[in-house]
Amino acid sequence: MTETLINATDRSLLQTRHLLTDIPGPRSLELHAERAEQVSSGFGIALPVFVERAEGGIVRDVDGNRLIDFASGIAVTSLGASNSRVAERVAAQLEKFTHTCFMVTEYEAFTKVCSWLNRNTPGDFAKRTALFTTGAEAVENAVKISRAATGRPNVLVFDEAYHGRSLLTMAMTAKVNPYKKNFGPMPDHIVRAASANPLRNAGVRVEQVLESVESTLREHDPFSFAAMVIEPIQGEGGFVVPMAGFIPGLRKLADKYGIVLVLDEIQAGIGRTGTLFASEHEQVAGDLVLTAKALANGVPLSAVTGRAELLNAPHAGGLGGTYAGNPLACEAALAVFEQLEDGVLLANARRIEQVVREVLEPLLDSTSIVAQVRGRGAMLAVEFADRGTLVPRPDLAAKVSRDCHSQGVITLTCGTHGNVLRLLPPLVIGEDLLRDGLEVLSRAIASAA
Structure with missing residues (x-):
């Protein structure tokens, strides 16, 4: 997350989390209702907000809310969702x-x-x-x-x-x-x-x-x-x-x-x-x-x-x-x-891992619901399970993810039992923004515990 790379993305979208409405907001709810009338219900949805602009580590919805992107379109937009060179x-x-x-x-x-x-x-x-x-x-x-x-x-x-x-x-x-x-x-x-x-x-x-x-x-x-x-x-x-x-x-x-x-x-x-x-x-x-x-x-x-x-x-x-x-x-x-080519993005991925582990690994000792923090680079996850038995807790993963969504942080769940919360921030995310999102996540986990 070097300053060189941050500047190189030519961002015009302010890289801070900011909520003007509940999540989802009223315009997103209107559009989601229209979607239900037009789109196959076979398509699921992690978070029913409609995007107006996305750049760097921020997604701005049609209600003007700026959300932190910990999904990257499921590991797709690693350079941000509107990379200038692309x-x-x-x-x-x-x-x-x-x-x-x-x-x-x-x-x-x-x-x-x-x-x-x-x-x-x-x-x-x-x-x-x-x-x-x-x-x-x-x-x-x-x-x-x-x-x-x-x-x-x-x-x-x-x-x-x-x-x-x-x-x-x-x-x-x-x-x-x-x-x-x-x-x-x-x-x-x-x-x-x-x-x-x-x-x-x-x-x-x-x-x-x-x-x-x-x-x-x-x-x-x-x-x-x-x-x-x-x-x-x-x-x-x-x-x-x-x-x-x-x-x-x-x-x-x-x-x-x-x-x-x-x-x-x-x-x-x-x-x-x-x-x-x-x-x-x-x-x-x-x-x-x-x-x-x-x-x-x-x-x-x-x-x-x-x-x-x-x-x-x-x-x-x-x-x-x-x-x-x-x-x-x-x-x-x-x-x-x-x-x-210059290796900066790869270094950013490694730095993202360091920051995520620094913030989330203490939860292994301070709660009884985090079974493991794992992954490599900017492909990281938290598994929720009862500490002693390792019985999967998909209910907790879902609750933590919902709480993050309500606070403007986009997260995804995964896992055979649906009990894993995965983090896929874009490799161009700034460290302040990353830490803000992780603090929201950390508080949500502590609340669930």
């Missing part, structure tokens, strides 16, 4: 053309995005990249690529995983409600193995979890698996940082059985954890790495990057999509890459 590059591209479809006629920005990802994803081997539009598309295409390269059908996924809302990615996702409920039957050839949640596996050694994973592979014939897909930090599953050695252990199992190791970095990648990719903390390179969300700072874009022989395995025409690697999205991504 806007400049997208605007310049708008003057040229908005779309041609890369499978019809080509444009250089697509290749440049692929080149940056090939250079910067972990792994000292020749790489190729394929661009798509959504995170779920990236996951599905990683499965397609793995099956094309190996000739095998099965895919190994893990407890507490989240990989998307399409039919295949729902099958790969662990959580039933709301993601899979009423939407079956699910595609087959998806096998689930144990994850290495340190809090929920206290006293269990990582070697034991890896033995369980290998046992699951053997039950289904390990040589029938095309891919194993894992998030380096599990997102919707609860921001779970795996036991030390788990991801490297999966790397060894993948090598042993010729399985493609797919690292789903859709939420954790592009600087969120204080490194470009979360897997750098594990010192592991995936055969395929998936990115989306923060990749283009809010303009829809996703990517599969990995070993050249894998990306080149599908037949010509086998990969693609009408909007895959749209030129506006590619220009937005190039603007993101420019701003990652």
Whole structure:
């Protein structure tokens, strides 16, 4: 949160929390009522406020309230929701053309995005990249690529995983409600193995979890698996940082059985954890790495990057999509890459973690409801559970989040049991603003306790 970066965002929206009305305010309530008349009720909502402007770490609603953004559009707007350099590059591209479809006629920005990802994803081997539009598309295409390269059908996924809302990615996702409920039957050839949640596996050694994973592979014939897909930090599953050695252990199992190791970095990648990719903390390179969300700072874009022989395995025409690697999205991504080059954003993510831990970790001793404060960089979470039994307390997570909302701090819940509050502030948030939001959160937790 250096002053250089704060100034570089060219903010005109005052970076302080300020409430003029109750949250939600009267105009937001009017618009929300209209939404209910026009929009499918299948869309949920964390906070029914309508946004008029967003910049840096602040979201201003239609009632004039300024709220602190601890969500970043679910880890998307890491550079703020109206980053000036992203806007400049997208605007310049708008003057040229908005779309041609890369499978019809080509444009250089697509290749440049692929080149940056090939250079910067972990792994000292020749790489190729394929661009798509959504995170779920990236996951599905990683499965397609793995099956094309190996000739095998099965895919190994893990407890507490989240990989998307399409039919295949729902099958790969662990959580039933709301993601899979009423939407079956699910595609087959998806096998689930144990994850290495340190809090929920206290006293269990990582070697034991890896033995369980290998046992699951053997039950289904390990040589029938095309891919194993894992998030380096599990997102919707609860921001779970795996036991030390788990991801490297999966790397060894993948090598042993010729399985493609797919690292789903859709939420954790592009600087969120204080490194470009979360897997750098594990010192592991995936055969395929998936990115989306923060990749283009809010303009829809996703990517599969990995070993050249894998990306080149599908037949010509086998990969693609009408909007895959749209030129506006590619220009937005190039603007993101420019701003990652000097390392300031990565340093900011690490500083955010220091501040969050400084404020929230004392709650482990001062309350009996905070089971763990965890995460890396600006991808952090508080899990609520009864201290002695670890019985999940989703009621407390919901209450704390509601209290934060009422005080003008946007927070999100997650976790298999809905008992985790997650923090995803933009990497450009100022420290004063960050601390103000954390004080609101800390008071809400103390009140709930």
